[in-house]
Amino acid sequence: MSYFSALLLSVLSWLSVAAANTQCHDESFVPDAVLRVTQQNITQSCLASKSNVLINGTSPGPELRLLEGQTYWIRVYNDMTANNVTMHWHGLSMAVSPFSDGTPSVSQWPIPPAHFFDYEIHVPVGMAGTYFYHSHVGFQAVSASGPLIVDDIHVPYYYDDEKIIFIQDTFTNDFETIEEGLVHNPLVWSGEAAAILVNGKGGGSANGTACNASLSVIDVEPGKTYRLRFIGGTALTFSSLAIEGHSSLEVIEADGSYTQKTNTSYLQVAAGQRYSVLLHTLPNPTQSTYYIQLESRERPTITRGFAILNYGASSPPSTFYPPPNSILSLPNSTIGFLDYQLHPLNPTSFPPxxxxxxxxxxxxxxxxxxxxxxxxxxxxxxxxxxxxxxxxxxxxxxxxxxxxxxxxxxxxxxxxxxxxxxxxxxxxxxxxxxxxxxxxxxxxxxxxxxxxxxxxxxxxxxxxxxxxxxxxxxxxxxxxxxxxxxxxxxxxxxxxxxxxxxxxxxxxxxxxxxxxxxxxxxxxxxxxxxxxxxxxxxxxxxDKVPRPEVEGYLTYGGDVYGNESHWPTAVHYFDTWAENQ
Missing domain, CATH: 2.60.40.420 (Cupredoxins -  blue copper proteins)
Structure with missing residues (x-):
């Protein structure tokens, strides 16, 4: 089934619904995944400990893995005491689940402290790819985010294994101080990124000041093909990146859409963007480790970060640190990077x-x-x-x-x-x-x-x-x-x-x-x-879901939001559609 046939099916599905299916999510209801959002002090890179919003105790949060064509329920607990939260499923269409998009000023009330909300997520066939989830409240997404991968029923490209490279940045001040400054009169700027992180770790430099923090390690084996899923989970940083000794990358996916193979020696990944590339590892590497180097672009100063592509034994684990100087000469910002070069793997219904x-x-x-x-x-x-x-x-x-x-x-x-x-x-x-x-x-x-x-x-x-x-x-x-x-x-x-x-x-x-x-x-x-x-x-x-079924969504803390003493009532869009076929 093509991407657009699947989307059309999704649109027709809500037109076919005779009545909303409202269900109580009591102790008998088991969500497919649970995310717990907390506010804690943590140390990132070389920075002093500061308050961050974490998901299941980590940043980035846990990897979520879905299969195209399926419907999932993800429960998000707001375990914070003073802040609201939502969760947005970046790149996925919530066409039939209008209150599940996770945008607090647009489609839903945020989840109050000490409450939880069940998100219904349906992924049409044809939307397999690389996504991520993040809070859509304030500046929380600087740390409150994580990878979301939608697996294919039939994978169009061959590879031996895959690796996620989740890119974040972090700042000297905590998220609440930054948010207060950005809406202050006059503006109090957040400052530039103090570090670029890969999978939660990172060392390098910011505006020339070195940071000797430990690096994330991407383990590979010689002579194999890997799908590297790059996710731009940054707040500010527009990253230019390349891999030492590996100048041939084949782009096969951009933002959840498969493309024809496009060769490049480097990537530019902005906040919100995702790319999958095929990396053919060296059959006879001359060294056990190679650096992945990342640098900010289009900013007044340069923040540089590193990770490790590791051909060595993964056990026992070793700790790796950034080099004293830059390893690669990354290109300046390429205006129009990959513009007019990326084409869909399969024809789409592109309107003339x-x-x-x-x-x-x-x-x-x-x-x-x-x-x-x-x-x-x-x-x-x-x-x-x-x-x-x-x-x-x-x-x-x-x-x-x-x-x-x-x-x-x-x-x-x-x-x-x-x-x-x-x-x-x-x-x-x-x-x-x-x-x-x-x-x-x-x-x-x-x-x-x-x-x-x-x-x-x-x-x-x-x-x-x-x-x-x-x-x-x-x-x-x-x-x-x-x-x-x-x-x-x-x-x-x-x-x-x-x-x-x-x-x-x-x-x-x-x-x-x-x-x-x-x-x-x-x-x-x-x-x-x-x-x-x-x-x-x-x-x-x-009229997607008419009143009175939506009443619980219309009030902050309404009955669709559960807490210790109250089970939520949720509208099941896709269950309803399936029952009426």
Whole structure:
């Protein structure tokens, strides 16, 4: 079954539901996985111990492994005493489970302290690949995240084994101090990344200051083929990386979508991005260990980190430390890395330009209004706006109104009253993101991520976006499906409001719901670089699961949130669909 046949089946499934299946998750209900979120002091790299949000006591959290075509329930406990939490399943479409996307200002109330919430996750056939999960509250995802792998029913590429390389960064201050500074008037910046971590460990340097912390070890054997799953779980860092002595990497997957093999000697991995590459290990290695070197890009200073590719015996374990100096000369930031080079492994239903009904322009701008904020088409979206999750407000009809397409068409796609971007089911839209000079003239690079479904990535460039010229670049080939791609900067500064850099996507609107589209740099998200999209009309969005079945989702701490004295009641979307077939 193709990716889009599977997605169509998912959409048709909720249309087939006669009535919601509401079940009490009492002691007889056994979730497929349990994640417990705590706040603890831990030491990372060379930094002093500080407060972090952990999942099952670690950062990154435990690996979750799912199989495409199956439905899972994952229970998330908020064991913190003073902070809310949600969990977002980055890259997976929650089309039929609208309250399981884990976005607290959009689709669900957060999980209160001392409560738990059961997330229903269905993975359509065709979405096997590399994903991750993370908190979507504040700055918690700097540590509260972990790998999520969806296994194939039939693996299209051969490899002997696979390894996860989960990339994080960490900062001098704790997550609460950083968050308070980012929303302060005036801005108190988080500082640059103090370390780059691989699988929770890392040493190297930050702005020239050395850190001699122990490194993560990736064990391999000679003469074999490994699938390396790189996951960009960073808050800020846009990583350039390569492997000493191994200059041939074959990209086979980007953001959960298989691609035709594409050769590269290095990778660039931004926050939210994932790549799988095939690594053919040396048949006769001349040394037992090789360094994996990572460096930050598009920042005022360089943070460097390392890990170890280990051909030596894995037992007894050895402790490895970073080299005194750089091992590799990594390239500078490659603007347009892999643009126009990645093509789907199997043909998709990529709509031609003639099918595009309209183009939505999303203009990004940093402004100082006392606070330093990021505006999209002149409006920010921060955790204090709206005062309740947008989908909840639509159900209750007590706050922000349903977005007006008429107003949106007059404002480059954004309804300024609701601050949401409406879209109609069945339409094909091109989304063009524009990078503009800040009030101060500065420019940043931004990894933009879409919830809800994947888009066809049409590429990027400088100057004025020319749809006809850009379409010709594909020359009969299809672009890859992605969920996170870079809006580059073509200089470090320009005039206030001057456009300098664009990124174009094509989206076929198939999933009714309320979805976020945002920069995945955590600092920028907190400062307002987020947008909300409402796909479908009121009937399509709100009748997925009608009232009264949704009542427990509409109140903070409602009866869908369990605690020590109360079992939750949850709507089973996919169980319902299966029972009605």
């Amino acid at each position: 330009s003639s099918a595009v009904s309209r183009t939505v322009t999303l203009t990004v701008h940093q402004a100082v209004r006392g606070m330093t904020i990021w505006l999209e088409n002149h409006y920010p979206w921060v955790e204090t706006f709206p005062t309740e999750p947008y989908l909840i407000s639509l159900y209750k009809d007590d706050g922000i109104e349903f977005p007006s397409m008429e107003r949106a068409l007059q404002n480059s796609g954004l309804d300024p009253v609701s601050r949401a971007f409406p879209a109609e089911i069945g339409e094909v839209i091109d989304i063009v993101l524009l990078n503009t000079g800040a009030d101060s003239g500065g420019l940043d690079a931004h990894p933009w991520h879409a919830h809800g479904r994947h888009f066809w990535d049409l590429g990027s460039g400088n100057g004025t976006y020319d749809a006809v010229e850009n379409e010709a670049k594909w020359n009969g080939k299809q672009p890859a499906l992605r969920d996170t791609t870079m809006l580059y900067r073509y200089g470090t500064s320009t005039g206030n409001g001057t456009v300098q850099g664009w990124r174009a996507w094509r989206l076929e609107v198939t999933e009714p719901g309320v979805w976020m589209v945002h920069c995945h740099i955590l600092q920028h998200m907190l400062m307002g670089m987020q947008t909300v999209w409402v796909m479908g009309n009121e009937t399509e969005v709100l």
